[in-house]
Amino acid sequence: MWSFCASTSGSAVVLPDGRCDIIVRNHASTPHEIKPVITGPATRPYHVDFDAGDQWFGIRLRPEHGAALWQGDLGNAPDSVLRGPEALDRLPSLSALHGVPLTRDALAQIIPSLTWPRVDPRLTRAIDILHASGGRLRIDALAECVGCTSRHLNRVFRRNVGLSAKTYAQLIQFHRTLKLITSGNVPIIAAAFEGGYSDHAHMTRTFRRFGGFTPSGIPTDLSLPGIPFK
């Protein structure tokens, strides 16, 4: 769960991390008017504009639980965003939040209403290994690690996460490399190597695809709402 309250107006870039969010947004002066938002697994960056006093409460699902939110529609969910009535159609229990003070606890109440499909434990393990290895494992090696074929692993990724295993791995690799540059102060060429990119051009293409910027032009307003690396 996360929350964010804007102290000034502005805009921010939200980076894709392949996970689905359930978000409710309101303004501090009118806390009872809420705008529900549901996001599919994101692979593209998007911009959010906000005013001072805007606040968000969100639930970020573990990647393999995308199917719990989108059910049979997960195939169409990547990079889609449902707002207002569409979000309520997707998750009717969100309507219970109308007229009540918005808190993390109130938002947490809607989680049990999701129907959680069974997740192959090998998928959960594969996701954990991918995070630990910075997305640097090939999918066939990853499948071998968890004891299944890469075909099966891809099938459960698409069925539960909504993305291919490779796309999810590339997202992790992107976030880790970005963190090497921004938090680790690692020079760009060295970050490309440590991040596991075959060359600088390959890293630049990935940064443009997932971030909309180049490694040397990383914007400073990437922090809304806090994107965890795991």
Added chain:
Amino acid sequence: MKLGYTIIYVADVPKTVAFYEAAFGLKQRFIHESNLYGEMETGETILAFAGTEAAEMNGLAILPNSPDGPAAAWEICFVTDDVAAAYERALSEGCQPVGAPSEKPWGQIVSYVRDLDGCIVEIASPIQGSA
């Protein structure tokens, strides 16, 4: 029982010993004439290097370390009061940067590099209150 040795299997023992002398300021204790085993002067718990061939001779199956892939799931950590200087020295001697020195919430300065074989080496300040 006590921890006596940390032994890292490496492609080239003399080269690794020389690298650790230059990059981390350790001294070599000895290198066996076979060039398949060497020890550093690290006090009571010895940091040693053995050739990957030695793993096979000992009946071990290992995945050799490589700077080209993700690191193995362990690290060694050197402790110093001047992390910034040690980090810069490591980089100038050929280590790959992974995380420049930064202060943890508990006051410790921590940095990470990878050595010539891609092994993770942490360079950190002592935790305050400990020796």
